[in-house]
Amino acid sequence: MRDRWESLATLVRLTFAASPWLATTELVLVVVMAVAGPLQAYGVARMVNAVTGQGSVTAAVILFGALAVAFGGLVLSDAVRHRLEDDIELSLQRELLDLATSPPGIAHHEQPEIADRLGAAKEEFRRLKGTAGTIGSGLAVLVSTVTVLVLLAGIHPLLLLLPLLGLLRLWASAFGAREFRHAITATMQHNRRHARLAEIAAHPRHGLEVRAFGLRGLLTDRIGELFEQQNEPRWQARRKGQLLEIAARVLFGLGYGAAIVFVVWLAREGRATAGDVTMVMLLAPQTDQAAQRLSDTVRVLIALLDVASHLRWLRRYVGEQTAWEGAAQPPPVLRNGIELREVSFAYPGTQRPVVRDLNVHLPAGSTVALVGDNGAGKTTMVKLLTRLYDPGAGAILVDGADLRTIDHEAWRSRISAGFQDFVRYEYTAREAIGLGDPARLHEPAGHNDDAAYDGAIDAGDARAVIDRLPAGLDTRLGTRFGGADLSGGQWQRLALARAFLRERPLLVLLDEPAAALDPESEHALLDRFNAASAATRATGGITLLVSHRLSTVRMADLILVFDDGRLVESGDHDALMSAAGTYAELFELQASAYR
Numbered sequence: 001m002r003d004r005w006e007s008l009a010t011l012v013r014l015t016f017a018a019s020p021w022l023a024t025t026e027l028v029l030v031v032v033m034a035v036a037g038p039l040q041a042y043g044v045a046r047m048v049n050a051v052t053g054q055g056s057v058t059a060a061v062i063l064f065g066a067l068a069v070a071f072g073g074l075v076l077s078d079a080v081r082h083r084l085e086d087d088i089e090l091s092l093q094r095e096l097l098d099l100a101t102s103p104p105g106i107a108h109h110e111q112p113e114i115a116d117r118l119g120a121a122k123e124e125f126r127r128l129k130g131t132a133g134t135i136g137s138g139l140a141v142l143v144s145t146v147t148v149l150v151l152l153a154g155i156h157p158l159l160l161l162l163p164l165l166g167l168l169r170l171w172a173s174a175f176g177a178r179e180f181r182h183a184i185t186a187t188m189q190h191n192r193r194h195a196r197l198a199e200i201a202a203h204p205r206h207g208l209e210v211r212a213f214g215l216r217g218l219l220t221d222r223i224g225e226l227f228e229q230q231n232e233p234r235w236q237a238r239r240k241g242q243l244l245e246i247a248a249r250v251l252f253g254l255g256y257g258a259a260i261v262f263v264v265w266l267a268r269e270g271r272a273t274a275g276d277v278t279m280v281m282l283l284a285p286q287t288d289q290a291a292q293r294l295s296d297t298v299r300v301l302i303a304l305l306d307v308a309s310h311l312r313w314l315r316r317y318v319g320e321q322t323a324w325e326g327a328a329q330p331p332p333v334l335r336n337g338i339e340l341r342e343v344s345f346a347y348p349g350t351q352r353p354v355v356r357d358l359n360v361h362l363p364a365g366s367t368v369a370l371v372g373d374n375g376a377g378k379t380t381m382v383k384l385l386t387r388l389y390d391p392g393a394g395a396i397l398v399d400g401a402d403l404r405t406i407d408h409e410a411w412r413s414r415i416s417a418g419f420q421d422f423v424r425y426e427y428t429a430r431e432a433i434g435l436g437d438p439a440r441l442h443e444p445a446g447h448n449d450d451a452a453y454d455g456a457i458d459a460g461d462a463r464a465v466i467d468r469l470p471a472g473l474d475t476r477l478g479t480r481f482g483g484a485d486l487s488g489g490q491w492q493r494l495a496l497a498r499a500f501l502r503e504r505p506l507l508v509l510l511d512e513p514a515a516a517l518d519p520e521s522e523h524a525l526l527d528r529f530n531a532a533s534a535a536t537r538a539t540g541g542i543t544l545l546v547s548h549r550l551s552t553v554r555m556a557d558l559i560l561v562f563d564d565g566r567l568v569e570s571g572d573h574d575a576l577m578s579a580a581g582t583y584a585e586l587f588e589l590q591a592s593a594y595r
């Protein structure tokens with residue numbers, strides 16, 4: 001229950017934080033209009049009494065005033081609410097993006113519970129936009145119900161039973177809504193799986209594979225099955241709620257009839273006026289409508305409270321994740337280098353360490369290569385160095401300082417990276433490269449940046465790609481938005497140019513950067529890569545290269561050979577060849593394939 005109240009407080013804060021003025025105006029309008037509704041019935045009753053000689057003409061003034069407030073308020077309130085909803089949506093969108101991206105690591109994307117909550121919040125956040133309307137309408141019903149109660153009690157206290165029957169309907173509705181929300185929570189995973197399959201089926205990037213393997217039927221069948229599994233419990237819950245509501249409505253109808261008979265009897269006994277009979281006839285449907293609106297509001301509110309509770313959970317989680325965040329700045333230049341001391345690591349939600357008791361020193365200004373079989377732990381080491389994850393045991397020291405004490409964003413601003421799994425940014429070519437150093441994108445036009453872009457383009461061997469584009473660097477990329485199409489290798493060259501844009505990085509991470517390139521291009525890349533490494537070297541920066549092609553890594557100052565999460569050999573090419581171990585064996589094997 002406490003959780004519900006806190007979620008309600010979250011909703012109210014959300015509304016007022018999005019736009020305090022609009023929220024206050026809406027609140028005032030809602031209350032005034034809520035009183036104006038029942039007052040109309042009161043005005044009509046007084047008019048009837050005036051006609052039958054039992055009242056004065058001031059009734060006409062009351063009626064006119066109530067009508068004017070109700071109509072004028074309705075128009076104004078609609079306009080205010082729409083604007084307020086847009087403001088809420090915008091601020092919520094920002095917050096969700098912030099929540100998803102502010103933890104230093106990406107563990108929250110990979111843990112099902114967190115992914116579910118993020119997914120639910122994202123899927124349903126549009127509902128939250130309706131928060132102002134829902135809270136307003138709940139408040140309106142409460143205020144108008146109190147006004148109705150006062151008016152009915154003025155005729156006869158027994159008439160208060162009528163709104164009580166409305167409460168029964170409310171309970172039925174709340175019960176049904178809760179059941180439905182439970183069904184939704186229980187099937188949240190289905191939703192994510194079904195969305196992922198739909199994305200595979202529809203994304204152009206997967207189009208070739210989906211067609212080549214003839215997966216369309218299989219994918220649509222699976223999507224259909226998941227849809228059924230997801231919806232069956234939801235439908236059941238909804239049916240249960242609807243049955244209860246029907247029963248409650250029938251009871252209310254009977255009560256309405258009885259109330260009218262009762263007040264007519266009172267009038268005939270001379271204990272009520274003709275106006276009172278009119279007022280009960282007008283107010284009773286209002287109680288019914290109020291119950292209907294309140295039950296709708298409760299249904300929506302329960303859904304909103306659920307989303308708000310996800311939001312609160314995520315805020316707490318992100319708060320915990322960032323609470324211990326270090327604030328130190330990375331060193332301007334590296335003098336000693338990076339040391340991994342007794343580092344072990346298992347992915348969240350798993351037991352098996354994929355990096356074990358790792359002790360290694362990456363000297364400042366060196367080029368270090370990581371080699372090893374699939375799944376040996378190379379990419380994991382890259383993720384640890386970028387602080388996508390922190391080690392479960394041991395520490396990573398940057399010139400002696402624990403990486404966890406360094407502000408993660410400041411640390412990443414000194415890292416350049418090129419990955420096999422690079423992103424195809426469908427912007428202009430300049431932006432796609434410029435994202436390698438976002439600060440440059442914000443610099444004023446005309447800033448002397450061309451040299452930096454030229455250097456990055458040459459280092460990434462992307463010159464030919466740019467020259468071929470109709471408007472050079474200003475060409476929009478990607479066919480989805482009408483831009484130029486590129487091959488996998490061409491996209492990768494741009495990704496490499498992006499990796500080389502940042503000046504004076506402390507760490508350059510290249511994880512299989514040549515995977516989409518042909519062997520000739522790979523050699524050309526190597527020469528440029530050496531030149532780029534020299535620049536990095538000058539600031540003590542370390543270049544870390546992950547590759548399966550040993551011809552690519554032979555020039556590295558230090559080669560680390562991994563096997564099943566452990567470092568099994570290390571040294572330069574010559575030393576490892578003379579040691580005649582795993583590296584030498586692999587190198588010979590690959591070289592013989594090219595002979």
Ligand SMILES: Nc1ncnc2c1ncn2[C@@H]1O[C@H](COP(=O)(O)OP(=O)(O)OP(=O)(O)O)[C@@H](O)[C@H]1O
Pocket residue numbers: 110347348350354372373374375376377378379380381
């Ligand atoms: N997000 C994850 N959650 C759980 N386990 C993971 C995750 N990512 C990787 N692993 C596991 O960690 C181990 C090491 O993976 P990693 O990607 O570091 O290997 P790698 O040496 O880079 O392999 P490859 O050469 O195939 O790229 C593998 O057994 C892999 O299954």
